[in-house]
Amino acid sequence: MSLLEVRSLRAGYGPVEVLRGIDFHVDEGEVVVILGANGSGKTTTLRALSGMVETSGEVVFDGRSIAGARPEQVAQAGVAHVPQGRGTVTDLTVEENLRLGAYTRRDKEVGTDLERWYEMFPRLAERRQQQAGGMSGGEQQMLAIARAMMARPRLVLLDEPSLGLAPLITQGLFRTLGDMNRDLGTSMLVVEQNATLALAIATRGYVLETGEIVVEGTATELAGNDDVRKAYLGI
Amino acid sequence: MAERARRQRLIVGTVVGLAILGYLLWFPQQQAPADVRLWTTAIYFGIAAMGLNLLTGYNGQVSIGHGAFFGIGAYTTAILVNDHGWSLLATIPVAAALAFVVGVAVGIPALRVKGLYLALVTLGLAVVFPDLTKKFVRGVGGTNLVRVPSASLRPPEWMPGGLQPDQWGFYLALTISLALLGGVWLIVRGRFGRALIAVRDHEAAATTVGVDLARTKVLAFALSALYAGVAGALSVQVTGIANAEKIGTFNLSILFLVAVVIGGTATVFGPLIGGFLVVMIQEQTTDFVADPPFLSGFLSGKEVLSPAIFGIMLIVLMYFLPDGIVGGFRRLLRRILTRRQPAEPLGASVAP
Amino acid sequence: MTVFLSQIMNGIQNGVIYASLGLAIVLIFRTTGILNFAQGEMALFSTYVTWELTRLGLPVWLAIIVSMILAFIGGALIERIVIRPFEQSSPLVLVIVTIGLFLAFNALAQLFFGVEAKALPRAYPDRNWLIGGVSLRSDTLVLIAVLAVECLLLWALLQRTKVGLALRAVASNADSARLLGVSAATMLMLGWGLAAALGCLAGALVVPTTSGLTAGSMQGILVFAFAGVALGGFDSPIGAVVGGLIIGIADALTRQYVPALAGIEIIVPFGLILVVLLLRPQGLFGHVKVERV
Numbered sequence: 001m002s003l004l005e006v007r008s009l010r011a012g013y014g015p016v017e018v019l020r021g022i023d024f025h026v027d028e029g030e031v032v033v034i035l036g037a038n039g040s041g042k043t044t045t046l047r048a049l050s051g052m053v054e055t056s057g058e059v060v061f062d063g064r065s066i067a068g069a070r071p072e073q074v075a076q077a078g079v080a081h082v083p084q085g086r087g088t089v090t091d092l093t094v095e096e097n098l099r100l101g102a103y104t105r106r107d108k109e110v111g112t113d114l115e116r117w118y119e120m121f122p123r124l125a126e127r128r129q130q131q132a133g134g135m136s137g138g139e140q141q142m143l144a145i146a147r148a149m150m151a152r153p154r155l156v157l158l159d160e161p162s163l164g165l166a167p168l169i170t171q172g173l174f175r176t177l178g179d180m181n182r183d184l185g186t187s188m189l190v191v192e193q194n195a196t197l198a199l200a201i202a203t204r205g206y207v208l209e210t211g212e213i214v215v216e217g218t219a220t221e222l223a224g225n226d227d228v229r230k231a232y233l234g235i
Numbered sequence: 236m237a238e239r240a241r242r243q244r245l246i247v248g249t250v251v252g253l254a255i256l257g258y259l260l261w262f263p264q265q266q267a268p269a270d271v272r273l274w275t276t277a278i279y280f281g282i283a284a285m286g287l288n289l290l291t292g293y294n295g296q297v298s299i300g301h302g303a304f305f306g307i308g309a310y311t312t313a314i315l316v317n318d319h320g321w322s323l324l325a326t327i328p329v330a331a332a333l334a335f336v337v338g339v340a341v342g343i344p345a346l347r348v349k350g351l352y353l354a355l356v357t358l359g360l361a362v363v364f365p366d367l368t369k370k371f372v373r374g375v376g377g378t379n380l381v382r383v384p385s386a387s388l389r390p391p392e393w394m395p396g397g398l399q400p401d402q403w404g405f406y407l408a409l410t411i412s413l414a415l416l417g418g419v420w421l422i423v424r425g426r427f428g429r430a431l432i433a434v435r436d437h438e439a440a441a442t443t444v445g446v447d448l449a450r451t452k453v454l455a456f457a458l459s460a461l462y463a464g465v466a467g468a469l470s471v472q473v474t475g476i477a478n479a480e481k482i483g484t485f486n487l488s489i490l491f492l493v494a495v496v497i498g499g500t501a502t503v504f505g506p507l508i509g510g511f512l513v514v515m516i517q518e519q520t521t522d523f524v525a526d527p528p529f530l531s532g533f534l535s536g537k538e539v540l541s542p543a544i545f546g547i548m549l550i551v552l553m554y555f556l557p558d559g560i561v562g563g564f565r566r567l568l569r570r571i572l573t574r575r576q577p578a579e580p581l582g583a584s585v586a587p
Numbered sequence: 588m589t590v591f592l593s594q595i596m597n598g599i600q601n602g603v604i605y606a607s608l609g610l611a612i613v614l615i616f617r618t619t620g621i622l623n624f625a626q627g628e629m630a631l632f633s634t635y636v637t638w639e640l641t642r643l644g645l646p647v648w649l650a651i652i653v654s655m656i657l658a659f660i661g662g663a664l665i666e667r668i669v670i671r672p673f674e675q676s677s678p679l680v681l682v683i684v685t686i687g688l689f690l691a692f693n694a695l696a697q698l699f700f701g702v703e704a705k706a707l708p709r710a711y712p713d714r715n716w717l718i719g720g721v722s723l724r725s726d727t728l729v730l731i732a733v734l735a736v737e738c739l740l741l742w743a744l745l746q747r748t749k750v751g752l753a754l755r756a757v758a759s760n761a762d763s764a765r766l767l768g769v770s771a772a773t774m775l776m777l778g779w780g781l782a783a784a785l786g787c788l789a790g791a792l793v794v795p796t797t798s799g800l801t802a803g804s805m806q807g808i809l810v811f812a813f814a815g816v817a818l819g820g821f822d823s824p825i826g827a828v829v830g831g832l833i834i835g836i837a838d839a840l841t842r843q844y845v846p847a848l849a850g851i852e853i854i855v856p857f858g859l860i861l862v863v864l865l866l867r868p869q870g871l872f873g874h875v876k877v878e879r880v
Contacts, residue, residue, distance in 0.1 A: 087760065
């Protein structure tokens, strides 16, 4: 059984329907990417999973329905959401942001995890006592990812991690995400416009167009699909 | 179609406006003096709220100190009438001018101090003002209460019709309020109105399109002070006194703000309606508690409850009409209109 | 010199009171972005509850603690029932709502507890020491001690606990905090509850030092507490304390040394605010809000 199973998910803002009934799933240990142009509903998909927009449909995570749950309940169930724009809590320090990431945990190993992520992202360690709002975009993205991982989530939702970052930094970021998936087995659902990088670390993928899934397949299949290549790989 | 809707609106507006005006002109002839004075109070509350709306609604600067400008107007009028023998009518422009000048002085710091901090500075104004009057005004028995001779409340000689003071006060307030309403209407529609709104919505952007930030903000302050000053001057015509107490001036400032918000911020008519409502609701709750048609066993002797009822009504009103009476009315109107004239099918125009 | 020190003491005593109420105001502003006009009247109401409890035979200190707990619950409920429905409203609407609360609480306090002044006994002996000619009252000492403990506890709560971290996170970025598993709703209730409890404490401390508890007791104090908060910075607990103390001391010194301003001493604290804000528009300890991109 899949870790995340989504069936006929609809979502929107007031009278405007953005998602028109989509089905997808994420298996344990997979990296699944959702590709799509601006306005196709990628961000709304993640926001719907986290209970930040009005939804209908079935969302089953780890055997439990989380459809209609509030954001904090979804987080407590083991889903970490790295929102678009990184969601930095600007008035807190870097370390406080990371500790906040572990808010749902009750165990005593928060300190150990903290050190591990500082090791993974030395830049964060250098700035641990700094106000998080003062960091560069790339650093804030690292912080957002490390903070999500502090929750020891089963599934991480990543909303356009490459947005606003320089190409070199983006490459490093995706490499790190790939490593994390391989080493820790954390499942990921990534929403991206940069299809090349995303497909490089993905197991499978979906293509979203105006709120509907139009293509799905393995990463290799998608990378080989002519329509996908034309629309999202710029070839 | 938009043109037709506009014309329809204009016609309906004119008819309703004339009907209200007709009723208002007739009103003081029929009612007891106390009621006429109450309505006059409602009108000058509306005037103060109209001015504050220019500042808070259109320009985005919140003041909780306009009770002080109101007080400046009231004292100017009362002192000129009582100590210097002026006619009350002649003092009104002076009260307006003085409030305007003080408004300029207060508006200057507002160039740097913003938002809540500005609100708190204006609160200081409301708190300081009563003490200032206590120190510098020598009124009845050495207190800061100034009473004008009752003869000064009578209409001037050239007024025909043998009006009583309360009736004269009502027509005077009504005339002035209409003139000032026209003033707001002209300001809002004109260059200055656009500057006010531009500054409220985005200061930096406003300067790039050539809005003089300092002039706009200070003038907004001064104009709103002028309106409050005129309201204060008119209050002397109704009450025959000028007075200032610490809590009173603060409460007045708050009530003006309440009038703006429940009437409808950044609307032309809203504050006038809001001012009217603030005065009437308070009066009605007081009357209700004093002589309740029901629950009389529970309510008798509990006059203190009326502000509580007023407070709770405010909260409920804000819940159902967050954009004020005028905003709520517009929403209602829009709903009726759209039901009658279904909009064009969506699909055609909203291609992604 | 002794006169000077005595006036400083007077100023501190008043300043501590402004600071305690100011702390409550800052706490709500930080967590919800609301300037709570009803803070003083909520404190007034809970102080009446304290008074009622002492009449039922509870020792004063116990009455204060019990009424603080009740105030906490009351504050949380007010947030849930009255404030929550306005979650999406404009700040101006919320100002009007808290003004509504202000009116309601003041009137209800008069209704339940009558209009005549109530005396609240001290929870400690009323002493007066003369040290080098300077009179030092036990009132002043207790007030300072309570404020110090209050600050310390509040600091520890906000900076050293997980709940405090969550409170600050919600204040800064509620959406993000929720995605990390923090229930923003609970935190907002907690913020209001804490503020109400602090206000209750402030009220209970004021009454013994004044001529008695009346419905107007808290309004003057609210104005000065607002002044202190504006001086210190709306988002800064330290600012509320320092600001409140400065206002209290400035007021006391003006009364003593500037006879020209007799009767209008209040100009000085507000003049001070104006000067400080002209130099530092965000208050002494306030932060300039960094725009999120």
